Amino acid sequence: PWEGQNALDAAVLAYTNISLLRQQLKPTHRVHGIFEGKDWTPNIIPDYSQMNWYVRAPTRVEVQAAVKRVVACFEAAALATGTKVDVQFTGSTFDIRQNKALSDEAADVYTKNYGPVDYKYGIQSASTDFGNVTYALPSIHPSFAIPTTGSNHTREFTDAAATKEAHQAMLNVSKALAATGMRLLTDDDFSQKVKDTFQEDLRLRKLEAETAK
Missing domain, CATH: 1.10.150 (DNA polymerase; domain 1)
Structure with missing residues (x-):
């Protein structure tokens, strides 16, 4: 196991990082996500893990600022576990600007x-x-x-x-x-x-x- 790079550990650490980040986020901001795995079994170190996260805030600007901090949580987890992280954005919805x-x-x-x-x-x-x-x-x-x-x-x-x-x-x-x-x-x-x-x-x-x- 000391030769392995545990992708599940990285995901758990990223989740923990974000949990700790929440106390520094505004009350109007929301960050929530889930784990997803592939071919996981208890006696094999996972070489892959996936997480889906939503970042929500009242305005587009606030979302963008919060996203930067959340991405840093992923990157820190990858650095600590010696793994690689690939962050993919699937689109976003903006706040309503009434004319x-x-x-x-x-x-x-x-x-x-x-x-x-x-x-x-x-x-x-x-x-x-x-x-x-x-x-x-x-x-x-x-x-x-x-x-x-x-x-x-x-x-x-x-x-x-x-x-x-x-x-x-x-x-x-x-x-x-x-x-x-x-x-x-x-x-x-x-x-x-x-x-x-x-x-x-x-x-x-x-x-x-x-x-x-």
């Missing part, structure tokens, strides 16, 4: 025609890759409520989503979005305002990235 000009217009249309809104700028986080779209072009991702006694992703919510009241709520929001899109296409001043708002957010994103370094 304020579009959000204000959609909220104004909805308020004038269908009633008050709880907040103007839609969801801030969710299991969606729409955040990637908001980094590429001006976008909004509104949310709306339906009459239900169940929380999201429950059978009660599913049943409520099939009601006439839920369909009407969806139709109202859809009309407000359509009206917002129509103004974007026909009102040059408004279109420019949306573009300017996007550019300002782009400037803020760059500033956030510089601050995080």
